[in-house]
Amino acid sequence: MLEIKNLHARVEGKEILKGVNLCIGDGEVHVLMGPNGSGKSTLSHVLVGNPKYEVTEGSITFNGKNLLELSPEDRAHEGIFMSFQAPTEIPGVSMTNFMRAAINAKRAYFGQDQIPAAEFLKMLKEKRKLVGLDAHFMSRGVNEGFSGGERKRNEIFQMAVLEPLFSILDETDSGLDVDALRIVADGFNMLRTEKTSAMVITHYQKMLDYLKPDFVHVLVDGRIVKEGTAALGYEIEERGFDWIKEEVNNA
Amino acid sequence: MLNVETMSSSQQYIQLYEEQRALLEQNSCPTMNAQRSKAAQLLAQKKLPTRRNERYRYFNVQEAFAPDYGVNLLRTLPAIDPYATYRCNVPNLSTQLYFVVNDTPMLHCAPNQPTEGVTICAMREAGALLQEYYNKAVNDADTVAALNTMLAQDGIVVHVAAHTKVKHPIQLVNVCDAAMAMMSNRRLLIVVEEGAEVQFLLCDHVAGKSAYLTTQVTEAFIGRQAKVDFYTIEENADNVNKLALYYVQQQAESRVAMNGVTLHAGHSHNHVNVQLLGQHADHFTAAAVIAGDRELVDYNIVVEHVAENCNSEMLYKYVLDDESEGAFAGKVLVREGAQHTTSQQTNANLCVTPTARAYAQPMLEIYADDVKCNHGSTVGKLDETALFYMRQRGIPETEARLLLQHAFVNEVLQRVELEHLRDRLAHLVELRFRGELSKCAGCKMCQ
Ligand SMILES: Nc1ncnc2c1ncn2[C@@H]1O[C@H](COP(=O)(O)OP(=O)(O)OP(=O)(O)O)[C@@H](O)[C@H]1O
Ligand SMILES: [Mg+2]
Numbered sequence: 152m153l154e155i156k157n158l159h160a161r162v163e164g165k166e167i168l169k170g171v172n173l174c175i176g177d178g179e180v181h182v183l184m185g186p187n188g189s190g191k192s193t194l195s196h197v198l199v200g201n202p203k204y205e206v207t208e209g210s211i212t213f214n215g216k217n218l219l220e221l222s223p224e225d226r227a228h229e230g231i232f233m234s235f236q237a238p239t240e241i242p243g244v245s246m247t248n249f250m251r252a253a254i255n256a257k258r259a260y261f262g263q264d265q266i267p268a269a270e271f272l273k274m275l276k277e278k279r280k281l282v283g284l285d286a287h288f289m290s291r292g293v294n295e296g297f298s299g300g301e302r303k304r305n306e307i308f309q310m311a312v313l314e315p316l317f318s319i320l321d322e323t324d325s326g327l328d329v330d331a332l333r334i335v336a337d338g339f340n341m342l343r344t345e346k347t348s349a350m351v352i353t354h355y356q357k358m359l360d361y362l363k364p365d366f367v368h369v370l371v372d373g374r375i376v377k378e379g380t381a382a383l384g385y386e387i388e389e390r391g392f393d394w395i396k397e398e399v400n401n402a
Numbered sequence: 403m404l405n406v407e408t409m410s411s412s413q414q415y416i417q418l419y420e421e422q423r424a425l426l427e428q429n430s431c432p433t434m435n436a437q438r439s440k441a442a443q444l445l446a447q448k449k450l451p452t453r454r455n456e457r458y459r460y461f462n463v464q465e466a467f468a469p470d471y472g473v474n475l476l477r478t479l480p481a482i483d484p485y486a487t488y489r490c491n492v493p494n495l496s497t498q499l500y501f502v503v504n505d506t507p508m509l510h511c512a513p514n515q516p517t518e519g520v521t522i523c524a525m526r527e528a529g530a531l532l533q534e535y536y537n538k539a540v541n542d543a544d545t546v547a548a549l550n551t552m553l554a555q556d557g558i559v560v561h562v563a564a565h566t567k568v569k570h571p572i573q574l575v576n577v578c579d580a581a582m583a584m585m586s587n588r589r590l591l592i593v594v595e596e597g598a599e600v601q602f603l604l605c606d607h608v609a610g611k612s613a614y615l616t617t618q619v620t621e622a623f624i625g626r627q628a629k630v631d632f633y634t635i636e637e638n639a640d641n642v643n644k645l646a647l648y649y650v651q652q653q654a655e656s657r658v659a660m661n662g663v664t665l666h667a668g669h670s671h672n673h674v675n676v677q678l679l680g681q682h683a684d685h686f687t688a689a690a691v692i693a694g695d696r697e698l699v700d701y702n703i704v705v706e707h708v709a710e711n712c713n714s715e716m717l718y719k720y721v722l723d724d725e726s727e728g729a730f731a732g733k734v735l736v737r738e739g740a741q742h743t744t745s746q747q748t749n750a751n752l753c754v755t756p757t758a759r760a761y762a763q764p765m766l767e768i769y770a771d772d773v774k775c776n777h778g779s780t781v782g783k784l785d786e787t788a789l790f791y792m793r794q795r796g797i798p799e800t801e802a803r804l805l806l807q808h809a810f811v812n813e814v815l816q817r818v819e820l821e822h823l824r825d826r827l828a829h830l831v832e833l834r835f836r837g838e839l840s841k842c843a844g845c846k847m848c849q
Contacts, residue, residue, distance in 0.1 A: 227796035243809025
């Protein structure tokens with residue numbers, strides 16, 4: 152599904168990613184861990200085409216397409232979704248209008264007509280239930296006045312509506328209370344199919360418990376320096392990152 | 403030293419007045435004629451404003467008056483029937499509709515009669531009412547108002563009798579339509595008696611390609627406990643210089659809302675003077691301004707708190723594209739003794755391009771000690787983070803920009819009380835942002 156080769160990227164003139172290699176196959180869930188500032192969010196933003204991040208070297212292939220040539224919106228239409236670490240507030244644009252615009256843009260991309268109103272509302276309702284988001288959030292501005300946890304829930308709601316093939320969850324777990332985390336994780340698991348995959352960024356073992364990832368990668372200073380199964384994640388939870396950094400330095 | 407061109411502009415119009423006085427007066431009425439010479443004196447003495455005049459800092463009066471405009475002193479009737487030509491209607495909102503073509507009120511051919519308690523007539527036919535109120539609210543020795551008073555020959559008078567609740571809004575549509583460069587001096591007098599409730603829809607449109615200059619002076623006398631909404635919609639084009647001056651006097655416990663939407667302008671100066679003369683009067687003034695190209699929209703507002711316990715609010719939001727300019731200068735003036743005044747001024751500007759310019763000048767002048775006055779203004783760009791967030795969800799960049807701009811002015815539209823009008827305005831604003839509202843070729847309210 153996704154193949155990242157020797158990816159180098161800069162932000163504000165500073166090199167953050169220094170040669171990332173990563174392959175994610177259909178149906179797989181990968182967890183990405185790493186110390187603060189190691190470049191996890193940067194990698195996510197590069198994948199979804201944020202213009203603030205400049206790719207200087209390397210390639211990204213998504214289902215056979217050169218991702219770097221696609222605009223952010225086309226990447227979204229092709230099935231890439233990111234749950235933002237810090238979802239933005241968009242005052243005055245209601246959630247309903249926002250989701251309608253997003254769905255219709257995707258339909259237009261595939262040459263389909265706009266979504267009928269009744270179908271749209273029914274679908275919103277279903278997906279809201281999936282993540283336990285109250286109806287009144289739909290008439291509010293996007294994330295406007297939402298609490299930290301509500302924003303994260305809202306991200307997974309949008310994911311449920313847009314049904315992406317590949318999802319990036321950037322610390323979606325942080326800020327959620329225990330119950331909310333369970334609901335969101337259950338929601339995520341329910342959306343999983345053999346055709347969908349995900350890259351999940353987390354600092355906590357709870358996420359490993361819920362998602363049972365196929366692989367864990369460790370990003371340090373812009374490079375993936377260690378890879379393993381879920382066991383690696385639990386080890387990091389116990390021992391921190393220093394031992395990995397030491398391994399790197401000694402190598 | 404005053405600018406030579408301005409002097410000559412003032413001089414040129416005074417000369418026109420002096421030379422054509424007989425004709426001008428013959429085609430007007432005694433009340434209007436009685437005010438002319440004093441206005442001419444003021445104009446001769448003070449001249450038209452320059453940018454050094456505090457209230458015209460952002461509007462180039464000299465440039466607006468420079469072209470050689472024709473004036474319709476003979477009161478030749480426009481050859482068109484506006485009610486057939488411009489189909490001006492807000493769907494689902496039936497209004498009492500009247501046109502003013504250039505500066506001629508087209509009342510006789512209006513298909514509908516005013517509803518009970520409402521009188522609408524031409525100034526030339528208004529008699530005693532006109533005499534009682536005409537030019538009485540014009541209180542700031544403004545020379546553009548003086549020029550208007552010197553040259554205006556006719557206008558519209560609206561009277562709403564005490565305790566009348568007017569069901570259908572009164573819609574007055576100004577249209578510029580002439581084959582050659584033309585100056586129009588429009589005049590509107592509104593008297594709303596005690597306890598009456600009424601809504602006005604005031605629209606400005608242009609139909610032709612000639613250069614236009616319009617001065618329009620509106621005086622509104624709002625009685626005790628009256629409730630009046632003014633919705634102004636400007637849909638002009640780059641060939642129009644518009645100077646609109648509003649003078650509003652409010653008595654005790656009256657409530658006035660002036661809510662404006664500018665969809666297209668040429669150069670537009672809006673000069674608003676409000677006096678809160680009786681206790682517990684409330685004034686709300688707002689505008690959603692959308693400007694592009696080289697349009698200029700200038701709002702200059704003074705709300706004067708004369709009586710105690712009054713409240714006022716200003717809410718002005720501008721979206722400025724291309725090389726457009728938006729100016730907001732709003733002053734709350736609290737007179738001595740106007741205790742327990744509360745006021746709020748909000749001005750926010752969104753500059754979509756680096757070449758757009760916003761001038762924000764909220765001001766307070768307070769001569770009472772027990773008041774609560776807040777003001778704030780911001781100038782910002784489109785939120786790149788929000789823009790990217792939307793694009794990540796698949797919303798194309800142009801659409802995302804549109805949604806953000808619409809959201810920005812939506813706060814003002816939400817304050818429109820008439821639901822159908824609110825929806826209609828939201829729709830027009832959206833068309834405007836999409837560039838689908840072509841420069842006015844008639845009245846856009848109708849399509
Ligand atoms: N827009 C930006 N401008 C300047 N520096 C940036 C920007 N975005 C990221 N950086 C820098 O890039 C580095 C990597 O940041 P990134 O957000 O990718 O880290 P992270 O691994 O996601 O960390 P965390 O676990 O704290 O979320 C940091 O040093 C950060 O300060
Ligand atoms: Mg991060």
